[in-house]
Amino acid sequence: MSSIIFYSTKKGFGKKVSGYIASESADIVEIIDQKDYDTENYNNVIFVSSVYAGQMKKGFKDFFNKVAENKKENQKFYFVMVAGQEENYKKFFNDNLPDKEKYIDDFFYAGYSYDFEKMNFFEKFIIKKIVKIDKSKEDFRKENLDSLVKKIG
Numbered sequence: 485m486s487s488i489i490f491y492s493t494k495k496g497f498g499k500k501v502s503g504y505i506a507s508e509s510a511d512i513v514e515i516i517d518q519k520d521y522d523t524e525n526y527n528n529v530i531f532v533s534s535v536y537a538g539q540m541k542k543g544f545k546d547f548f549n550k551v552a553e554n555k556k557e558n559q560k561f562y563f564v565m566v567a568g569q570e571e572n573y574k575k576f577f578n579d580n581l582p583d584k585e586k587y588i589d590d591f592f593y594a595g596y597s598y599d600f601e602k603m604n605f606f607e608k609f610i611i612k613k614i615v616k617i618d619k620s621k622e623d624f625r626k627e628n629l630d631s632l633v634k635k636i637g
């Protein structure tokens with residue numbers, strides 16, 4: 485079984501999550517300027533995205549739509565959400581990728597990292613005000629990903 489992970493990150497937590505899922509059994513590709521990718525030979529295609537102000541990166545959404553169009557019948561697609569608000573993670577998917585839930589075989593919530601070292605002044609201000617924390621905090625929900633790791637292992 486072969487697997488590929490496509491991730492979109494701003495501060496790096498999505499990359500860490502992807503590395504955990506992949507261990508040694510999957511290819512990992514960061515979505516930056518990627519327009520399309522030949523996924524035909526993969527049994528499992530995994531998408532990892534974080535959200536900022538409820539939004540995924542446009543490049544990631546465009547990429548997802550392209551790859552989803554080419555989904556094969558024998559392939560599984562999995563979506564891993566990186567976000568501070570666990571309660572909204574499915575909503576973030578549906579708001580950003582309307583009517584695309586049908587392509588996803590299973591959803592996973594990976595947790596979050598608020599890294600004050602990597603935030604600019606404005607981001608720190610927002611996080612202090614809204615999340616009410618003033619230093620770095622991480623909640624990596626590895627246990628939520630274990631069934632995915634098993635599926636692709």
Ligand SMILES: Cc1cc2nc3c(=O)[nH]c(=O)nc-3n(C[C@H](O)[C@H](O)[C@H](O)COP(=O)(O)O)c2cc1C
Binds near residue numbers: 567569570610
């Ligand atoms: C400025 C800012 C805005 C954010 N907005 C949201 C949000 O609207 N909803 C949410 O659930 N998480 C939000 N987050 C949390 C991020 O999704 C979280 O920090 C995530 O781990 C970032 O992943 P990355 O390092 O892969 O970019 C925000 C974080 C920052 C710094």
